[in-house]
Amino acid sequence: GQQLNQSPQSMFIQEGEDVSMNCTSSSIFNTWLWYKQDPGEGPVLLIALYKAGELTSNGRLTAQFGITRKDSFLNISASIPSDVGIYFCAGLNYGGSQGNLIFGKGTKLSVKP
Amino acid sequence: DAMVIQNPRYQVTQFGKPVTLSCSQTLNHNVMYWYQQKSSQAPKLLFHYYDKDFNNEADTPDNFQSRRPNTSFCFLDIRSPGLGDAAMYLCATSSRGRTEAFFGQGTRLTVV
Numbered sequence: 001g002q003q004l005n006q007s008p009q010s011m012f013i014q015e016g017e018d019v020s021m022n023c024t025s026s027s028i029f030n031t032w033l034w035y036k037q038d039p040g041e042g043p044v045l046l047i048a049l050y051k052a053g054e055l056t057s058n059g060r061l062t063a064q065f066g067i068t069r070k071d072s073f074l075n076i077s078a079s080i081p082s083d084v085g086i087y088f089c090a091g092l093n094y095g096g097s098q099g100n101l102i103f104g105k106g107t108k109l110s111v112k113p
Numbered sequence: 114d115a116m117v118i119q120n121p122r123y124q125v126t127q128f129g130k131p132v133t134l135s136c137s138q139t140l141n142h143n144v145m146y147w148y149q150q151k152s153s154q155a156p157k158l159l160f161h162y163y164d165k166d167f168n169n170e171a172d173t174p175d176n177f178q179s180r181r182p183n184t185s186f187c188f189l190d191i192r193s194p195g196l197g198d199a200a201m202y203l204c205a206t207s208s209r210g211r212t213e214a215f216f217g218q219g220t221r222l223t224v225v
Contacts, residue, residue: 100158
């Protein structure tokens, strides 16, 4: 089946540093989504990407949809303590009448004040 | 206001005793998903509905069933919960016109 390879698995950074994480796949996706999940909560959508090459920002977050449609990255600039959490990429395909959202394994971000 | 609502937030059930988790949405989305998420793992898709069409993942155990009586509601039924079914269960919705998926807060299932 389709798989997403997300890296790094975890990051320990100092407050104020920039963060970069990425997802790659052997499959093509029509949409890339980036989520943040806090402990005991559901994932919250951060950024949605729809077109190959698309670069989208949401505050301090920037994400890009790779030109090959097989990869995406998420950058967080000037990290703050509330950025702590697990970040998931997810790829979505619509084939015919079906949709299937596949998740990467997540990047656990820790921020030291 | 919450748009995807899962009830209950926490559910404790006995080994082998059927349990139902519920999800409702106010977004009028035609796709609804159920995911299982175990500790420190990514959400794993169990099945999804595209309108009334049910799509089961190949590796979803028969112990897991789902019902979608109308657009707004979707249920996850676990017929005979085992200890290994303890997890966070996440419901999500998306629309055919826009492909973002929105998640509820999840139901944490404990099997005793």
